[in-house]
Amino acid sequence: xxxxxxxxxxxxxxxxxxxxxxxxxxxxxxxxxxxxxxxxxxxxxxxxxxxxxxxxxxxxxxxxxxxxxxxxxxxxxxxxxxxxxxxxxxxxxxxxxxxxxxxxxxxxxxxxxxxxxxxxxxxxxxxxxxxxxxxxxxxxxxxxxxxxxxxxxxxxxxxxxxxxxxxxxxxxxxxxxxxxxxxxxxxxxxxxxxxxxxxxxxxxxxxxxxxxxxxxxxxxxxxxxxxxxxxxxxxxxxxxxxxxxxxxxxxxxxxxxxxxxxxxxxxxxxxxxxxxxxxxxxxxxxxxxxxxxxxxxxxxxxxxxxxxx
Numbered sequence: 001x002x003x004x005x006x007x008x009x010x011x012x013x014x015x016x017x018x019x020x021x022x023x024x025x026x027x028x029x030x031x032x033x034x035x036x037x038x039x040x041x042x043x044x045x046x047x048x049x050x051x052x053x054x055x056x057x058x059x060x061x062x063x064x065x066x067x068x069x070x071x072x073x074x075x076x077x078x079x080x081x082x083x084x085x086x087x088x089x090x091x092x093x094x095x096x097x098x099x100x101x102x103x104x105x106x107x108x109x110x111x112x113x114x115x116x117x118x119x120x121x122x123x124x125x126x127x128x129x130x131x132x133x134x135x136x137x138x139x140x141x142x143x144x145x146x147x148x149x150x151x152x153x154x155x156x157x158x159x160x161x162x163x164x165x166x167x168x169x170x171x172x173x174x175x176x177x178x179x180x181x182x183x184x185x186x187x188x189x190x191x192x193x194x195x196x197x198x199x200x201x202x203x204x205x206x207x208x209x210x211x212x213x214x215x216x217x218x219x220x221x222x223x224x225x226x227x228x229x230x231x232x233x234x235x236x237x238x239x240x241x242x243x244x245x246x247x248x249x250x251x252x253x254x255x256x257x258x259x260x261x262x263x264x265x266x267x268x269x270x271x272x273x274x275x276x277x278x279x280x281x282x283x284x285x286x287x288x289x290x291x292x293x294x295x296x297x298x299x300x301x302x303x304x305x306x307x308x309x
Contacts, residue, residue, distance in 0.1 A: 002020065002021045002024060003024070004024050004032060004035075006021070007021050007022075007024050007025065008035060008036065008039050011036075011039050011040075011043065011047075011051070012039050012042070014043075014044075014047060016050075017051075017054070019058060022051075022054055022055060022058055023058070023062075025055065025067060026064075026065040026066050027065075027066045027069070028070065033069050033070075033073060036070065036073070037073055040073065040074075045079050045082065048074070048077070048079075048082055049081070049082060049085060052070075052071070052074055052082065052085050052086060052089060053085070055067045055070060055071070055089065056085075056088070056089035059089070060092075067089070068090060068093055068097060068098055069097075071086045071089045071090050071098070072086075072097065072098055072101050074086035074089075075087060075101050075102075075105060080109075080110075080111035080113065080114055083105065083109065083111070083114045084111070084113050084117045087102070087105065087114065087117040087118050087121055088121075090102075091121065091124075092124070094124055094125065094128055094133070096134070096138075099125055099134075099138065099142070102118045102122055103118075103122070103142065103145050105117075105118035106118035106119045106122060106146070106149060106163065107145050107148065107149065112156045112158060112159055115155075115159045116156075116158050116159045116162045117162075119146065119149055119159055119163040119166055120162045120165075120166065122142060122145070122146060122163075122166045123165065123166035123169065123198075125142055126142055126143070126166050126167060126168075126170060127169045129142050129143075129169075129170075130169045130170055130171065139170075143167060143170045143172065143174070143175065145163075146164070146167035147167055147174060147175065147178055149162075149163035150163040150164035150167055150178055150182070151178055151181075157187040157188065160188060161187070161188055161190070161191035162191070164178060164179070164182055164188060164192060164195050165191045165194040165195050165198070167195060168194065168195025168196065168197070168198035168199050169198045169199070170199075171199060171201060175195070175199070176199075176201075179192045179195050179199070182195075183207070183211075186216075189211075189214075189216070189219055190216075190218050190219055190222045193208070193211050193219060193222040193223050193226055194222055194225075194226065196208060196226050197225060197226025197227070197228070197229065198226075200229045200230075202230070202232065204230070205230050205232035208223050208226055208227050208230055208233050208236070209233055209235075209236035211223035212224060212227070212233075212236045212237070212239065212240055213236075217243075217245040217247070217248055220240065220243060220245065220248045221245065221247050221248045221251050224237060224240050224248055224251035224252040224254075224255055225251050225254075225255065227252075227255045227259075228254070228255040228258040228259065229258075230259075231259055231261075233255075233259075234256065234259055234261065234263050234264050234267075235263075237252045237255055237256050237259075237264075237267075238252075238256070238267045240252035241253060241256075241267060241270070241271050241279075246278065249279060249282075250278065250279075250282050253268065253271055253279070253282040253283055253286050254285075254286060256268055256286055257285065257286025257287065257288075257289040257290055258286075258289065260289075260290045260293055260294065261290075264290065265287065265290055268283045268287050268290070269283075269287070271283035271286075272284060272287060
């Protein structure tokens, strides 16, 4: 069985670590992290990237490992690609230790790709803050950083869009005002609609319906996805099941399945009769979703008779 010291020696001598060895990098304390930091600084960029990719994969496969300390360390790396990779590695983490670093990267990192990645990752923290998992001070700090990036006229559209979409979870007037402004900007409209989908406030129902009539297929598709939590959008979604863009049609069908109800079911039955295999399958899945929601222990639902085809 390897020891932490042997893992460090393996890294220092440029040997690829085995899974049971990388596992020893889980849950590092401050003293161990400083030892790793000393070795990390001497590794070539490709080896640091390989190690990060390995740890990310292992964390996705094993819920019991915790490499957040390593990922946080890597977020301070001089190499922007490594910082971005480290941010991506904590996609599903809600560890409060990562919040200050992500906020700093979003607000101040010199690389736009890193700022954008941090803004995207803050979406999960924004949601947790909105449902009360963080203090009011932390919630307002997250909101402030995201809105500053979203509203900055000197920031790139990519970063602004990512920040706005993440800020959408907050139900504050400041966020609503920024979403309204973004809806008037072609480069930010998709992000604004995504924010509306995350906001889940019925006040946006009419706005979503209007965006489903956009001449831009990307906006229509995002609006269809966002409408999955807006019961008042069933009629507008029904218009999109015959949209000329296939991705829009599929998004509308999926959202109708999530909304459920008699009206949505009628539209989905119409889609189920389509001669297009992709539309028929999407409608089948959506109808099954409604069946399972309405009667989890029910009998055979739509499409099951076709499972062996």
